[in-house]
Amino acid sequence: MLDPHAPVLLAWLQALPADAPSLAPATLQALHAAGARALYQAVQGGEARLYAPADADMAALRRLLPQARWLRLQPLWHRAGQAAGRPAPWHYVVATDVLPEHEADFNAWYETEHAPGLAAVPGTVQASRWLCEEAGPGSPRYHACYELAEEQAFGSPAWLAVRATDWSSRVRPHFRNTRRTMFRRVDLVPLAPPA
Template identity: 65%
Template sequence: MQETVLLVSLGERFDETRMRELGERLTQGLAGASVSAFAALDVEDTYVYVRGEGILPEIQARVAELLPGAHARVLHRTLDLPGASAGHDAPWHYIVETDVLPEAEADLNAWYDQEHLPGLAAVPGTVRALRYECRDESPRYLACYDLRTRETFGSPPWLAVRATDWSSRVRPSFRNTRRTMFRRVL
């Protein structure tokens, strides 16, 4: 079954204490619900992932009540790969959010699923690599990488995966792209 996740952008940085309190309020009484949160390094934002089977409508209502200025998106997981450092702690979270030109969509999806995401998952220091699709708004595609160290991003093996001919062909078709490094706060 394909996982559905609510991704909430808070528009400000939350510290661990504040995030823990919010997480408890969001999931109170919802069996199986979980929250993870990441504060952006270069922008004032915190991304909160809320997971749990059959809880999406309740969580959306709680987000609207508790966080009226927040932006929530429903994400559908399309790929989840364990990384070369699976099982290790992952305090860093890197996300690429993008749309793509319609004529390049099939190529983008094939590239991500066959070359790019598996290649970055195989880099030492990558704990997990995931892809999501947001079907209702832009940016439509999200690639997320849980990293053991911040230095994983930009390491020679990481850069080698980014420097393929296929990457060079696909990347010019990206539109509305955001690349953000986050630090885990919950």
Template identity: 55%
Template sequence: MATMPDTLIKLAGRHSPQALRLALGAVLSPAQLQTLDVLHADEADLTYVYLALAADAGQAAVDAGPALHEALRSACMALCPQPELVGLHNTLDLAGHASGSHAEWHYIVETDVRPEAEDDFNAWYSTEHMPGLAAVPGTARARRYLGTGAPRHYATYDLAERAAFGSEPWLAVRATAWSSRVRPNFYNTRRTMFRRADDSTRG
């Protein structure tokens, strides 16, 4: 299983793992940069990067907190004038139908939800929606995170086959009565399909 990320970097433009390692090398050790997970949006000029700072850097990175994120943000400005860094806290991690398969594709849903609907939203994600999508043929892994800033909620899906997204089983999970009740409470929502960079590496 891949190392659990605890930081997400969002960058305008398409940036290679080599360019990211060069920029981030001022802040991170070579060992940390060996597990850089670089994602390019399939239909947008956008790069997302997952890092596992706490696991790789030890307690010092955890204690550094905001100062470390600010150093990373400054380093990323060599690539993008307004990089965004998001701290991630994992709340659900499910092996998928295709667990263990190479996952070239990565789908992310980022959203906020109206406060009065949050309990229903969390119950739906944990007991129906994410387990249902994890069970779709071609899904390798499904995870939920709480992020710092807005949007606050992240749902991520590693896909061994891009065709899993939008397949009949996938659409059936999205079309339940509970889904129809919850989804109108979303706002500040972004849905993006990514493809892993060829030389991206995960621990």
């Protein structure tokens, strides 16, 4: 698991290589050996996200995934969720920009109402926010990530209630360049066989 309080490297891939939907086991193990800690494949489409600590072997990671766009994410906020400690095979990401004149309100909403509310939804393992300061065109600066124990947490009545507040309605129209994606975790190392 990544340290939610330290910068991370994000490899964003529009699509996995030709052997999609999964990389060869040897490639997965090589990514892990180079420092990668989490790989997620979009439930729909070919998008993938790979996370590594900022001190990972960047040269090796670039050789293994030459088509990836690498971004450095700075931690903004983290909270354990209602289901803290449970396995989290689901990874929901909202990546967005916001109009500059609404950025302070956007950040206050995320950190005091929205993200804490979603962390408290049954099935949420953890919630975190990240900032990509060097994001270019097509790469949103803000990334909100939710680790989920079950996919049904997303879209549950409790989840939808958090999204339906007056403050949410006021902030959301100021989002720009937004991507909302549900991912499924891909194991980088083989799981131990059951005992």
